[in-house]
Amino acid sequence: MTEPSPDTSQTARRGFLRRRPVVAVLPLVGTIGMSVGLRSSFSYRDTADRIERAFGMKRVRAVALVVNSPGGSPVQSALIFKRIRALSEEKKVPVITFAEDAAASGGYMLALAGDEIFADPSSIVGSIGVISSSFGFTALMERLGIERRLLTAGERKSILDPFSPLNADDVARVKAIQADIHETFKSMVRERRAGKLTEAEDKLFNGNVWSALEAQKLGLIDGIGDVRSVMRARYGEKVKLKLVAARQSWLKRRLGLSTLDAGHAERSFGLGGLAEDLLAAIEARALWARYGL
Numbered sequence: 001m002t003e004p005s006p007d008t009s010q011t012a013r014r015g016f017l018r019r020r021p022v023v024a025v026l027p028l029v030g031t032i033g034m035s036v037g038l039r040s041s042f043s044y045r046d047t048a049d050r051i052e053r054a055f056g057m058k059r060v061r062a063v064a065l066v067v068n069s070p071g072g073s074p075v076q077s078a079l080i081f082k083r084i085r086a087l088s089e090e091k092k093v094p095v096i097t098f099a100e101d102a103a104a105s106g107g108y109m110l111a112l113a114g115d116e117i118f119a120d121p122s123s124i125v126g127s128i129g130v131i132s133s134s135f136g137f138t139a140l141m142e143r144l145g146i147e148r149r150l151l152t153a154g155e156r157k158s159i160l161d162p163f164s165p166l167n168a169d170d171v172a173r174v175k176a177i178q179a180d181i182h183e184t185f186k187s188m189v190r191e192r193r194a195g196k197l198t199e200a201e202d203k204l205f206n207g208n209v210w211s212a213l214e215a216q217k218l219g220l221i222d223g224i225g226d227v228r229s230v231m232r233a234r235y236g237e238k239v240k241l242k243l244v245a246a247r248q249s250w251l252k253r254r255l256g257l258s259t260l261d262a263g264h265a266e267r268s269f270g271l272g273g274l275a276e277d278l279l280a281a282i283e284a285r286a287l288w289a290r291y292g293l
Contacts, residue, residue, distance in 0.1 A: 099212065099221070
């Protein structure tokens with residue numbers, strides 16, 4: 001009696017699946033470095049694990065960095081940027097950025113981690129600048145008869161105190177700090193977009209934003225496209241796109257929250273946390289609103 005022959009078609013299929021090129025899809029969505037309760041935000045701490053897993057995937061041919069952010073902390077943006085670039089160079093894995101609604105301010109800084117940048121035609125790109133904002137309550141306090149009592153050790157400790165009149169020296173000091181941060185941002189653009197920028201720096205680095213179609217002409221991005229179409233064109237129709245999702249926490253499983261939001265939810269069950277989250281959510285909403293989003 002002859003023994004049955006092995007199922008060669010199934011063996012071949014398993015071998016083919018093992019050989020399929022893999023692209024890790026790493027989404028970075030929301031405001032950067034801002035605690036906004038149950039709204040979407042992220043920092044270097046939140047993303048470090050996902051970045052490591054993206055570059056550590058078996059047979060990974062590229063990392064698709066999906067950016068949808070109006071900006072936020074320049075420090076957190078730079079930390080995430082540096083980690084992505086370090087692993088890309090160490091692992092010899094290219095990074096391709098895809099902008100969604102916005103890659104603006106710190107969001108554009110993240111986009112620069114890509115060796116190439118693509119966007120939707122309606123994406124908002126740019127905002128290469130630095131902004132600080134606050135409120136002043138001195139007129140309201142005077143109307144309500146409220147006396148401000150402020151004690152400091154160090155004459156500049158109360159810089160830009162919202163309950164004190166605006167001081168010209170304080171403004172000058174903050175602008176000097178902004179100039180340093182802006183120069184760091186500009187240096188990153190010069191390095192990452194070397195040979196691609198088509199306009200003078202006073203136009204590119206004045207904080208303006210552009211549609212993706214305009215940004216492509218300026219050399220701020222490389223093309224128009226989405227993850228699926230670009231990756232298929234580059235690595236074939238059978239390319240496997242693997243989403244690098246955040247690890248699920250216990251609170252996420254119980255409440256159906258994202259991992260990033262779960263940590264904030266734990267803090268927000270008190271009234272103080274809720275008030276803090278409300279203010280942060282307003283600030284995050286204002287960031288998106290700057291770009292009409």
